[in-house]
Amino acid sequence: MKTKFGIFAVILLMTIVGCKKETKVDNPWMAKITTNKYDNISSIFKEINPVSLNTAIETKNESYIRSSVNDVANNIASYFFDKYKIDLRNDFVDNPEGIVTLGLFYAAKEKNAALANTQSLGTSPLHVEEDFWCFLEVVGAVIGIGDAKNIWRSIMAGAADDTIIAAIRLVGRRVAGIFTVGIMIAGAGHCLGFW
Numbered sequence: 001m002k003t004k005f006g007i008f009a010v011i012l013l014m015t016i017v018g019c020k021k022e023t024k025v026d027n028p029w030m031a032k033i034t035t036n037k038y039d040n041i042s043s044i045f046k047e048i049n050p051v052s053l054n055t056a057i058e059t060k061n062e063s064y065i066r067s068s069v070n071d072v073a074n075n076i077a078s079y080f081f082d083k084y085k086i087d088l089r090n091d092f093v094d095n096p097e098g099i100v101t102l103g104l105f106y107a108a109k110e111k112n113a114a115l116a117n118t119q120s121l122g123t124s125p126l127h128v129e130e131d132f133w134c135f136l137e138v139v140g141a142v143i144g145i146g147d148a149k150n151i152w153r154s155i156m157a158g159a160a161d162d163t164i165i166a167a168i169r170l171v172g173r174r175v176a177g178i179f180t181v182g183i184m185i186a187g188a189g190h191c192l193g194f195w
Contacts, residue, residue: 028094032074036082041107042194044075050186050195057182065182072185073099076106084161091169097181098172101143102165104188108135109155111192131191138187142180143171 038044048068056064073096077088092098112132140148151167189195 029070029096030093031077031089031099033081033089034074034078036078038075038079040110041076041079041103042110044072044079044103045107045185045189045194048072048185050189053182053186057179057186060179062178066178069100069178069181070096072103076100076103086161091165092172095172098169100181100185101172102168104139105151105155105168107192108132131193134191135188138184138191142184147171
């Protein structure tokens with residue numbers, strides 16, 4: 001049920017708000033690296049107020065969504081710089097949507113690892129659970145289901161962080177506008193249990 005609702009909501013809202021990514025010419029956005037205050041990627045997303053985000057999506061409050069996406073992207077960039085010693089700024093110039101997409105995949109990776117540690121032998125972690133398929137469908141509705149599956153397979157196969165970043169950087173360039181990214185955060189947050 002969650003999966004069908006997630007897919008329907010994402011597709012419906014993408015259709016309503018359109019799928020054209022805005023292009024900025026002057027003063028491109030670049031992530032701000034600050035002191036990392038998070039233990040994991042999921043905690044970055046959990047700071048978002050889901051009611052405010054959903055209201056902003058419904059009322060098409062672009063400034064709230066853009067501010068939220070940029071804040072999340074800055075926090076993810078700071079987290080990666082601290083934890084992995086990877087500076088995302090040059091890979092995602094004027095592309096906070098790509099950083100957020102990267103963060104969502106790493107949040108799913110963290111949840112998968114946590115489930116693998118708590119489940120008994122013989123059961124599969126996040127790979128086959130309803131929550132994961134919900135996540136894959138929500139993110140796939142924005143970046144393409146084939147790309148989403150390929151990125152997830154790479155993560156599960158143990159691909160290097162640089163490889164995952166490069167793949168998401170390319171996919172992130174095709175990510176739709178700021179509203180669609182807000183919808184993706186809301187849908188993925190529902191699937192991964194952020195709120």
